[in-house]
């Protein structure tokens with residue numbers, strides 16, 4: 001009988017004050033302010049990683065790629081996601097799909113959506129979908145202080 005599991009991932013990053021930092025989401029570089037973080041701060045990739053690790057019981061992102069480790073300074077998060085997908089496969093799980101929701105007031109996600117989906121899907125070897133949602137000016141996200149990403153992953157074996 002096929003065993004199926006779901007996992008949920010969440011990530012949040014504030015916008016950076018550093019004018020030289022770019023925002024990277026789902027491996028795609030956006031115009032405008034970047035996000036603060038130890039790695040490249042790719043919240044979409046990070047939420048996908050946590051969703052996969054949660055589904056398979058392989059721990060969490062902080063355990064696997066600690067932000068106290070110099071090795072992960074400015075890390076390419078798609079490479080970390082690829083590493084996670086490999087660990088998932090090695091544990092005999094097959095990734096069915098991942099679905100993400102990014103909550104941000106600005107910039108617009110839609111022009112980059114297809115590229116993000118293609119890059120993420122290639123990285124995990126399964127369909128990854130990304131949806132953008134505006135926070136309607138409410139709270140910290142509405143004030144454009146940062147962005148949030150949620151992800152749900154389904155795996156089977």
Ligand SMILES: [Zn+2]
Nearest residue numbers: 011042043046
């Ligand atoms: Zn993150």
